[in-house]
Every structure is written in structure tokens, then in C-alpha cells.
Amino acid sequence: MGKTRLLVLLLCLCFCTVLNEAIQQLSSGTTEGVAKAGNSSQNLTEEEAQLFLQKIDEEGARRANIYNHLSWSFQTNITDYNREKLLSSITSNMGETYSKGKICDFFNSSKCDLSLEPEIEHIMKTSRNYDELKYVWKTWRDKVGRPVRCQFSEMVELLNEAAAYNGFETAADYWLFDYESKSFENDVERIAKQLHPLYEQLHAYTRRKLREIYGEDKISKTGPIPAHVTGNMWAQSWINIYDILVPYPNKTSIDVSETMVNQGYTPKIMFKKADDFFASLGLERVPDSFWNNSLLEKPSGRDLVCHANAWDFSDGKDFRIKQCTRVNQNDFSTVHHELGHVQYYLQYKHLPHIFRRGANPGFHEAIGDVLDLSVSTPKHLHKVGLLETYDIDDEADINFLLKTATRKVAFLPYGYLIDKYRWNILRGLITPQNYTKAWWKYRYEYQGIEPPVERTELDFDPAAKKHVSGNIRYIRYFAAHILQFQFHKALCLLAKEYDANDPNKPLHRCDIYQSKEAGKALKEMMSLGRSKHWKEALKLLTGTDQLDASALREYFLPLENWLKANNEEHGEIAGWDGYETWLQKNKNLKNETQNLGDAQILPKDQLQNPSKDSEGKTNRGFPSPLQEPN
DSSP: OHHHHHHHHHHHHHHHHHHHHHHHHHHOOOHHHHHHHHHGGGOOHHHHHHHHHHHHHHHHHHHHHHHHHHHHHHHHHHOHHHHHHHHHOOHHHHHHHTTTTTEOOOOOOTOOOEEEEIIIIIHHOOOOHHHHHHHHHHHHHHHHHHGGGHHHHHHHHHHHHHHHHHOSHHHHHHHHHTOOTTTHHHHHHHHHHHHHHHHHHHHHHHHHHHHHHTTTTTSSSSSOEEGGGGSTSSSSOOOGGGHHOSOOSSOOOOOHHHHHHHTOOOOOOHHHHHHHHHHHTTTTOOHHHHHHHHHHOOSSSSSSOSSSSSESSSSSOOEEEOOOOOOOHHHHHHHHHHHHHHHHHHTTSSGGGGGOSSSHHHHHHHHHHHHHHHHSSSSHHHHSSSOOOOOOOOHHHHHHHHHHHHTTTTTTTHHHHHHHHHHHHHTTTSSSHHHHHHHHIIIIIIEEEEOOSSOOOEEEEEEGGGHHHOOOHHHHHHHHHHHHHHHHOOOHHHHOOOOTOOSSSSSGGGOTTHHHHHHHHHHHHHHHTTOOHHHHHHHHHHSSOOOOOOHHHHHHHHHHHHHHHHHHHHOOOSSSHHHHHHHHHOOOHHHHTTTOOOOOOSSSOOOOOBBBTTOOOBBOOOOOOOOOOO
């Protein structure tokens, strides 16, 4: 099973309290063995070492089970009692501010019960009223961003203290440790730049189509896109404005949301269909307890964290999903994604607890996403009876690829910058005095997105995203967006659904549904869990051990070529005005920060040191090694 790897992971990931208490438990049973462990690890026999590892594994699983039950109770029913059980902390308070945030209706100021899910997101998705969208965008950030700015700064200090105690220079280094690669940070930066030309073409096309709706006085010909008109609260996905962007509107629609409603789909039926997909690959169905314990739609009469995520209760049998599912095609994709997490849990449940994780955090996200690449194809929707007919020609392909790009390509710069921003905060390169300036500098330069209203350093817009308020690392989603296309290409070859030399079998038309060969290869990789280095797991499936965007570029190549030609035809220039042009317009922020210079203003040798107590010892704030929401 790899004893050296087990030892390294246990020592690095279980951290402090679990490790110490496991030693205490072992002490009560084998005093002599622990005495040897405490005094001279060289005298520890292999049998005693195995017992020591077994105790740590059992204790880690027990604690994870308890924590996840408490966290489930809190997130599915936010009450004072459940909060006290989970423990009141900076992170949980920030998360609660986010999850309980409500705003008033733009057209009815007396109606003030609009939650993010589903009411606010529905407005962002469906409204084309520029002023309503601007109001909702700003008011949400006033409610959940500003109040936690100081708490976030406190959390940064605690995270760095904890990281220093555990041997890391900063918490950024601790966050990156899961990827077990010194080059990972440089690799993702390289890939982000490699994908930028494709993103710029999509951005230019989208900007023109939005300008046709809202006018040049609101959407500049050469500037960034205002964040509130992209159909998404964070401008990370543009799928909800596909009706504006669709290149060939006369082709058969591939949106099956209405069909799902007409056919009587319910959230449970959606999950049953996703379970059928995994079974068609020869993989496991979810256990009966999944249907009894999961929360698949939003209950009435109580507050809860609606953000969809999958749960492993660390006992090898209790797996759940919490999702406020709505009957539409977008949520149908999300259902497959979340059930992908559960399938991963099922495949590695036989391993010691310390190995029951994805090969790296991006793998877990990529497993669900790779299924979505098949599920969203017209071919698959036709197979499962949701699409009666569909076109097979270049125009239909461009419609499909553009729709996919509004979710997959539009996300890429956001998926990268959100952790780049936090890494540089944790390293002291971005200070509290310029949180807002740095945030919008990154949003501007990587995404070509600008806020619809002026911002100041009283604002804290990053916390409008759950993963910032909840202290959840995000780079895994960027990695997953790269990995899923690498997985997809390998699985499509095994399913004989893709042939680079056959124009009738392009990568973007592949559907691996019902391919036992693809399922077998996926099972072999998932069953490794974290017992092998992620590069070994990647190579097992794809033949390469490198994170590589070439499969993604190949998938979208027909669209990229079409976008270039279309943008040239309409005189649309890819790219946007420089950041300083926007800063000149944002006078409040410029005046507040004019003496601070660039966002990255401190050298690494001026990082803030962890605070010390009266005896000169480092204060300890322990980062949880337990499950993060996905």
C-alpha cells in the first residue's frame, strides 16, 4: 500500500490533535511500544508501527464522521443550537453571514426575503433589466461582503499562525501542499496564459452581443464587460445569457429544461438518471441509505446552506448529497457532477481513511465534470429521451460548443485568479489596505470584467463568493477544468467515440454512456484514491503525468476558429483596455489607494510573522484537515 507514503501523509495531514490523541490511545494499550515511539523511533518494531498507524486511521475516521454529522446538521438547518454544536468561529460566522444573506426586491422595497438561492440567482439568470441587475449585484455584496472584511483579515492571521506551527512559511504553501509539486503554481500560471487567447476571442464575441442588447453607452467596444450582465452573480459562467449569444438561433434548441418539466422530472428522478449513467459504465449504484439521508431539494420553513455538495461520512457506507435542486438542464449537469463525487467515494471506500480522497483536489471535481461533457451532448440527450431530434452539422456544432464554452471557458480565468489573489494575501503581498484594488486588478487583467458601480476599500467583494466566506480553496476547480478534458479524451478513445482522423468522430461529440471499457479505466483510477501520487493516477488513465491544456484546446478548436473569423468580420478586437484606464474612472478607489502603488506592494521578506503569546510561543490556530464542501 506504500508505507512511506502513508507515513508522510499521516504526519502532514492529520495534524496535531488527532496525532497526539492517537498516541495517547495507543499508550493506554501498548505502553512499552509508545515509550519506544516517544524516546527513539528507531526502536519501534514494524508490528508496533502498524498498530500506531491503525490507531491514527481509526481516530481520523471517527473524528471526520462526528464533524461531518455536525456540519451536515448545521448546513441543512441553521439554528443557534446547531451553530453552538459546530462551534462558533470566524470561518463559520463568515459562512453564516453568506448563507443567511437576504436582500429586498428591486421593484418592491417591502419584500426583503430574497435569498441567493433560488431568488437572487433567478434574477441574475433571467432579468435583462440593466438597473435591476446592477442593484442586485451591489446589494448582495453590501450584505455579505462588507460585514466580513475585518473577520477575513483575522482569519488570514490565524491561518498563517497555524501554517507556521506546522512547518509552512505561509498558509499559501499549506494550501498548495496537497498538489505535491513544487512546480504546480507555475504550471497553472502557464496554463492560464496558454488558454488566454481562446478566452479573449469568447470575451470579444460576448461583449459585442451584449452591446447589441444594452447599447454602447453601457457596454464599451474596447473595454471590459460589466460583471452584472453575464447572467451569473460572479461572472464565472455565462451560460444564462446563451439566448443572447447563440450563433445560429434557427437550429434545433439543445436546452431541454422545458422538456424535463413536461416529462414530469423531479429532483429525485434527475438523480436516478445520473445513477443510471454510472451503472451503464459498470460502476456502483449509490446505496439505499443515500436516498434516505440526502437532501435533494430545498425544504420550506428553514434556513440552510444551499450550495450543492457531496458528503462522505467516513464510515464506508454513509454518502449523501445536499442540493437545492431545480428541474432544469443546468441542475441536471450539477446532479451528475455531485454524484461523481459520491462515485469516487464508493470506489475508494476500501482504503485506509487517510487515502480516502481524490488523487489531488482537482481530481474529485474533474470526475463529475467529465461525465457532464457526455451528458450535455445532443447525442446523449437524445438517447435518454430528452431531445427528440437534433442536427449534425457545423452550425449545430458551433451552437453546442459555444454553449459549452460559456460554462467551461468563461470560468477559467476566474477559477485561477480567486486563489492567486488569496495566495498573495496569505503571503503578505496584498494587504488589507488594498484588498479591493487588488481584487479588481485581477478581475480586470485576467477576466476583462469590471464592477458596475464604483468600489472602495470599505467593500470586500471576494466574500460575495461562498468559497471565500467559507475559507474553501478554489484552485482545484481550475485544475479540474483542465483534467476533465484530459480524462474525456482518454475515455472517448477507449469508448471508440473519438478518432482524431475521422471528421465524424470529433472530441466534442463523444458520449461515453454505456461504455464498459471507459468505466473500467475510470474505476481503476478512482479506486487508487490518494494512495498514489496524482501524477501516477493521471498517467494510468491518460498516458501522461503532466497537467496539460491541449485536450481542452482541441475540443474547442472549431469554435476558436469560428470566433476569430466572426470577430474579424464584425471588427471586434480581442482584448480590453488597460487596468489603469478603469482605475482613472474609479476615482474613489484611486484616491484611497494612490499612495499604495501596485497591488503586490510587499516583498516576501516582509511577511507578517505569526503572533506570539507572553511566553514567546507561537499562537496556534489549527486548519481543519477534514472535508471541505465541494
